[in-house]
Amino acid sequence: MPSSAAGFLQMQCEAAARAEEHSCHSADAGAGASEADFRSYSFSQPFHLIVSYDWLILQGPAKPVFEGDPVVLHCRAWQDWPLTQVTFYRDGSALGPTGPSRDFSIAAVQEADSGNYHCSGVFRSPGSGSLETASAVAITVQELFPAPVLRATPSAELQEGSPVTLTCQTKLPLQRSAARLLFSFYKDGRMMRSKGLSAEFQLPTVSEAHSGSYWCEAATEDNQVWKQSPQLELRVQSPSSSAAPPTLNPPQPKSAAPDTAPTEPLESRPPLPTPSAVDPGFSPLAVPDPHLHHQMNTLLKHMQDVRALLGHLLMELRELSGRLKTGPAKSQAQ
Template structure:
């Protein structure tokens, strides 16, 4: 028989037993009909035993605490996690009838006195941890005999931490690339069989409803996928649910090729004798604001789009290069004009 074909048995009972009362120990799981044995624990001296059998798995030892008080509070015998039900029982000696039963947590009453001996919570939270005890009045022996039970510590363990949302390969992907959002959390070993459901949100809108997969696939990211994301992990009964911190996704635009090379103007030629030197071209003024007519700060669109700023810079440099070339052309025209005027003043040459 394979070990993995059934769940391991669980030995359970109330955490505290009252002397002279009877409690049943129940083993939930497969029943062994083969060879089995029960051996005292090694150097434990606490009454715990180890169970051995061929082809079977067995429960962990359970410690029983026997009390000789008139009134005790019976609590959970196994570790309790968020979302588990909690049942506390106020038990009297030999089951004598009680009245005005009151339950307390950390010294504060959890309700008015009444006839009910049990206090239950459908799904506990970590805030329910504390020291519990009960008080009651015995109806017999003797009229109106009040008693108070010793406190029992109840510690509610975290079922799973708040999830963390991560983006793979990066929260700033290039447009058109694939992105995977992972809602990451971890269950304790004792509750590894618990099923969690995951959901994803963008802002206040659900992107994907609850499902077993902790991942959300985006095959091709676009600018519309940019935004603030968060995820939620919850148990199937919704007794425990937790949200992740927000994660900003910023999809980058497509990469652009390098800037075109700037024009290299030819070096200026020497000016003809007698001609004034051409004034070097001045740089172009910065673009003026449409409203004031003068230079002003860049518009919000320019400040928010680095690609637009880059293209405008290239355009300004090219305009300056064109201005320089126009200056050189003007100087060439002046040289040619001066040369033509000089030839006109000399007149036609005479034949000898």
């Protein structure tokens, strides 16, 4: 924190707990204390003090600056002499018109406000009214919390009737761990839950209607800082849609026919019946269930194979019967 050599500096030690549990000491006061004496003390974070002999200095925040913080910059003259034509700059560019005010305020800073700031002004007395410029002061605006990430537990792929918990995950820095964030949840552009302290949103029993794109939003209580998560695709399937489809080509059973090849050409065999010729009442077109339709087609194919086998055996029997009849006739003639 810059300070003028001729000015007055006041330091204050602040603590969240009781005053008797905290204390501030100069270097001389703590020089003779033993290590055991400091076990009951809590110490603040140090800050850098700069004493300047310039005619003009820019005083900025002494503690770390985070997104959403208010920031006040003070352009201070030597011995607080009056100034005119005061201008504030960031990275060499003027932040506003020249005026009498020595303060420049930012209600809620963003990361884009980081940069090197300085001010300039004209002394009304003493001197000839020459323009003086303060040295630059670097201000870095830190991220208050990263953009949240939406997680689904146990998974983003669910069956109907399953429970799911959506968690909006982000984290505050240690210096702002006492701050509170509010969380909102959205689905397909529609708000499902408005701002609440809980980072979780539970769906006890999901259905296919819960499928869609989800995201969450984390925001400070004053809504100065808010960030959205990337979208998470939630898919819910019904038990029927997740069932395995039936096998299209089941293995064919081995035929019970003998290994002997037929002696007559294929054209002499009886024609194979068509499925509609077996029983008109069992037409596949009348069966609405695809699985039952497939089973009936397989049964009809087996019936065709049996008919072909019976036809083949019938012709074999006829041929054998003819041979038996001609055999005794030849023996009587001899």
